[in-house]
Amino acid sequence: MEIIATRPKSLTKAQFTYCPGCTHGISHRLVAEAMDELDMRNKMMGVCPVGCSVLAYNFFDCDMAEAAHGRAPALATGMKRARPDMHVFTYQGDGDLLAIGTAEIVHAANRGEHFSVFFVNNAIYGMTGGQMAPTTLPGMKTSTSPYGRDEQDIGYPIRACELLATLEAPYYIERVSLLSPQHVLKAKKAVYKAMKFNKEERGFTFIEFVSTCPTNWGMEPMKAFEWAKENMLPFFKLGVFKDKSVEEEGK
């Protein structure tokens, strides 16, 4: 019998603590597979955020640091500067990266720090119980926007990729989604590319995963995928927002 798929070496044997139907399992796996495929695990340090993936240090089988809310890019800066011979990634959610940690992500990207950021956007604060996030869609009901997000009162969702793509330094920025098998296959390619650029010390790389939160959206997992395709993808458009390798390699 031939084994065609197995647990990546870069994941520990610990059982995920995510809700049923949550997409964190998929994005964890994609990051770990890229680490395996590029043989980076023994040179890798990761940073976990505050949010649902706060315990990700139990799942990624490499050296890990747990950051204060939003500070993962600052930690990663300190880590990469301390060990420039090693590779670094952060794994962050939307509240972490686009609310409390906006300054840290913008300036780390602007300095062109040599690490990868994996950003999970599910339009809600999951861990604290479904409050409004900086990426919550207009009209979307959450536990702190019970009448729906009023963009006249609290503003529109922030688009991370578009924001960071205005900066000169970032090397590669792409938004992918985890909403169907086809999307996941595309996401896998993007994660691999970011990790490859990371390994080659090309610069700052950023992958956004448009994801779901069935628990706090109050939907069954399959319904959540459909809802996200209909509502999130028109606002958070998939695609490559920056890829300096195209210019460098003249493709």
Place this chain on the structure above:
Amino acid sequence: MAEKVLMKGNEAIAEAALRAGCRLYFAYPITPQSELIEYMSKMMPKVGGTFVQSESEIAAINMVYGASGCGKRVMTSSSSPGISLKQEGISYIAGASLPAVIVNVVRGGPGLGDIQPAQGDYFQATRGGGHGDYRTIVLAPSTVQEFADMAPLAFDLADKYRIAVLILSDGLIGQMMEPVEFQPAKTDEELEELGRQHESWCMYPNEDEPNHHHHIINSLELDPHVLSDLVLNLEKKYNEIEKNEIRFEEYNISPDNEIVCVAYGTAARITKSAIDELKKEGKSIGLIRPITLWPFPTEEIKKAVHNNVKKVLTLELSLGQMIEDVRLALEGKVPVEFIGRVGGLVFSPEEVKAKIEEIL
């Protein structure tokens, strides 16, 4: 003997940190510590180290957390309002048991305050400063020489106990020029050895290591029983530090003392001048100068205040913060008087002399 050079306190502490093996420094500009960050920006590249001017003090202390988690000697510095911003990171550094050196060139507060010397950050410095149950070692220099000497001391203590060490200077010591003599710089071999001392716990991915490890730098523990054990372990460390690391200076302490003063840093310098003047007039006044503000020289103060001492005088550039620790030390044995200045003002030796004469 090494050559003495005339230097500002802020530059002297930076040079001394480099000599102590600090190769990573992250900070944000603020007066009156700007010479420190400027010195680092100029000199760090020359020793092959890393200097990053961060986007905020919050980012700087979290860069320190990341670099320290890799087992490296790392420092940040700021002045009072910036140190308030760093408190989040200092709490996490305490929770994760990371070594770090933080310099506070204290200025007048609260709020933006002013940029003159003050000692209003004593409570913040000696009570942890951020959230949760923790301590940082606090060193208080009173000369530029002592400020510089505290860099290697702070790094050694930080490494030994895996703790944040705060050097609590002020705008006067930071800005003042005095002759200073530096300890020799660490050799490459010593630096390499320093780099290896934390390998058992720090993040150090290693391609060649046969047994893959999984080191985690973390202050999160959701099980209250486990967290309780972790905090009780911190307490053991703090008890150890209280036992071993108290530092203080006795000045003119004798059985003839009728009054014993307690002052640190700049306030202690001024007090010494007043004591010298009073000595000429035949009056015997002693001074205890705490050098570590935490751990505080509680027993040492109690010992110096013998039965002939009528009063204790605490002198601070604040509304009176250390005086609480002095009173706790003396347990009501003698009255504790106070002279203070706030707003960045400094008392003169004459004012101190007059106060001592008043209470004699």
